Amino acid sequence: MLEPKSRHDLKLNRRRTQALYRQIAEQIKTRIASGELPGGTRLPPIRTLAAELGVTRLTVQNAYRELQAEGLIEATVGRGTFVGPETHPSLLHLHLGERLTPMGVLHDVHKVQQVRGVRNLALASPDPHLFPTEEFWASLEALHPQGSEVFQYGPVIGDPHLRLAISGLLAQRGLEAQAEEVLITVGGLQGLALTARVLCQPGDEVIIEQPTYLGFLNILHTLKLRPLPVPLDEQGPSLRHLEALLKKHRPRFYYTLPNFHNPTGMCFAPERRQALVDLAIRYGLTLVEDDTYAHLAYDMPPPPPLRALDRSHVLYLSSFSKVLMPGLRIGFVLAPSKLLEGLLALHSASDICGPPLLLQRATARFIQQGGLERHLRKVVPIYRERRDTLLDALRAQMPRSVRWTQPKGGFSCWLSLPAYFPPGGLYQAALQRGVAITPGEAFLTQTQDHTHMRLCFGYQGSEALREGVAQLAPLMREQAARLTHTTPIAEVL
Ligand SMILES: Cc1ncc(COP(=O)(O)O)c(C=O)c1O
Known part of the structure; x- marks a missing residue:
């Protein structure tokens, strides 16, 4: 069962444009990905959670329905709603980010693929749902x-x-x-x-x-x-x-x-x-x-x-x-x-x-x-839209000190930020929020440079991209606010 403490952790922000049911679904999803809510955990009954959060039952019902559609939770009549069985690892148990070398990061990227509920912005791969x-x-x-x-x-x-x-x-x-x-x-x-x-x-x-x-x-x-x-x-x-x-x-x-x-x-x-x-x-x-x-x-x-x-x-x-x-x-x-x-x-x-x-x-x-030509005619507009969604979300939410490229094709966007985080710090902080990114160190020979990350926009749909940025942006803002001096902005192309 969700412990009372973590129940209070579900926070709704009524000023955000994001629908309340999505805010609930998103927060539960983050906890499933991180391992905080392991497989088999019983979720609160719809009535109870609705009363606690001060929302209608329909709102909670919609959140649960969405999680169910993604295969993250299961509802059994008469028994209640549970996090799906523990057949997948969770982010916190995978020991990710132990090495920021290209090999270490390559291993991580493939491990993250097995995690449920994660917003995977780390994988420069096509979306399997779009495979022909x-x-x-x-x-x-x-x-x-x-x-x-x-x-x-x-x-x-x-x-x-x-x-x-x-x-x-x-x-x-x-x-x-x-x-x-x-x-x-x-x-x-x-x-x-x-x-x-x-x-x-x-x-x-x-x-x-x-x-x-x-x-x-x-x-x-x-x-x-x-x-x-x-x-x-x-x-x-x-x-x-x-x-x-x-x-x-x-x-x-x-x-x-x-x-x-x-x-x-x-x-x-x-x-x-x-x-x-x-x-x-x-x-x-x-x-x-x-x-x-x-x-x-x-x-x-x-x-x-x-x-x-x-x-x-x-x-x-x-x-x-x-x-x-x-x-x-x-x-x-x-x-x-x-x-x-x-x-x-x-x-x-x-x-x-x-x-x-x-x-x-x-x-x-x-x-x-x-077949290839037909496939490309179908997927290129979808990937273009995802690229635009990512860029729009970055523009709307990232602090001014963060810069990024304007990808013309492919799956990758390269972000540069002031020296906010210690080595691997951003990577770990993002994982804790259920978001996988690729740390910039893996693409550089100057491994002492910790001011970059890659975000990929092909593998996941627009909603996951928006959610991913919505989780990352506050991390940047919190760090920016903590800095007492102005750090030079890292170079961007
Ligand atoms: C630039 C580039 N070249 C080559 C490859 C290797 O691709 P493959 O899966 O065909 O070995 C990748 C995969 O990420 C890539 O990004």
């Missing part, structure tokens, strides 16, 4: 007549049908690529890891953007490669910094995210893209272009890849994890033939072949039957 499952099943079923063939080992380089479908997709983006140049990988991450292993030896230097995708920082760390960070401005990477690095160092390559960058959501300006390629040509630098989010473009069509500007200096890779479904584990690399040989050799030494042939073939069919 039915149409994909139809693609799988259409392969039935192919019988045992699709359960064989596939070719190391990938299924020819899928490689052909990918070459067609790339042509639509202004990038001519023969199917023979395409290597299928187990997600984009394997493409990145293979590339780094083929191009580098331990101790080598690699240029990265600051901030950059935490999965790639994890690869650098694991392979004992040294990152050389280049700062970003609103147009893209700072060319002045980049050129200074190229004059002093011999980096093996530069890992870049020109389209809907993770974690900032930015898209590099056309002049900066050309200048970046020109610099690569001048210094003989290899650019490894990660185009994973390109199709999730909210304000304009995605620009052509950098590789369309220069084939000999740009190696291109991407994935279907964000635009389709991450569980397919299908990514791909486009590489010049010499490099492709090295990638293939490494790939076959560890894997025999890539993702299951059945899934590769079904993905090829799905693309060729127009």
